[in-house]
Amino acid sequence: MNDINFIKLLKKEEPFLDHKNAVLSAPIRHLFMIGVVWHLNKQRRNINLLEIGSWFGASTLSWAQGIIKFADKGSSITCIDAWMPFFDMDIHTNEIYAKEMEQLLESDFAYNVFLHNMGTIKNKVKTQHFRGKSENILYQLKSNIYDIIFIDADHTYEPVKKDIQGSLRLVKEGGIICGDDLNLQLNEIDKNNALKNKHKDFIEDPLTKKKFHPGVTLAVSEVFGEVSSWGGFWAMQKINGTWVKFSLKNMEVIYPNHFTAEHTEKAKSHFNDIKDSLY
Secondary structure: OOOHHHHOOOOOOOOOOOOOOOOOOOOOHHHHHHHHHHHHOOOOOOOEEEEEOOOOOHHHHHHHHHHHHHOOOOOEEEEEEOOOOOOOOOOOOOOHHHHHHHHHHHOOHHHHHHHHHHHOOOOOOEEEEEEOOHHHHHHHOOOOOEEEEEEOOOOOHHHHHHHHHHHHOOEEEEEEEEEOOOOOOHHHOOHHHHHHOOOOOOEEOOOOOOEEOHHHHHHHHHHHOOOEEEOOEEEEEEEOOEEEOOOOOOOOOOOOOOOOHHHHHHHHHHHHHHHHHOO
């Protein structure tokens, strides 16, 4: 099912996420993406969103669903992704998921699935994308133009830090910067071990025995300290020029309508497990 010609046979109006690599992180995090749009709906109706790292477009579709429900028709989504191999395979040579992602990028399968999925919302939300490295694109953008910036690209330390730093000036007052895959915050891990492995995508923490992305944990902590976090999705809001935590208490829980039955079931099960400790 990794043949580009297969994509041409898909129904143009239906998203394609029935692929084992389509939703790489915990599906529950998409609920909080929509929740962030719900949160901003209290303050503004027009939302302009920047997504750094789009892959197949699953998260883009979730953001779009939130915008369609909670924002006005003047809202927009801009995506940045190189859709090119990025793993250092000398370091990640034994990681099967890395090899699979590299193949999907090299063949342009991931990019073409993204284009297909964006086509399913073209008449509902204004979208555009820039194909290239975020570090080469972010600095060219105007300051204070986005209400939400979502970071979900290369998870090793240097790229995460660059994406965060390059995004800060782009967020409007009252806006939100957020990201995926903050499995553990700095106060939960062995920091020295994380520093030794910050060039790696995914490792096990010796203290908790849990797997996490050391680059994400370190970079987020260095810029913001402790952040708002729900099920691995992190966020901070810009209030009077300062980055502060915020709550999604009483948010409307919405499951993405583009999810497969398996994704939805995973999200529901995970949400039920953690909902009492979320806020």
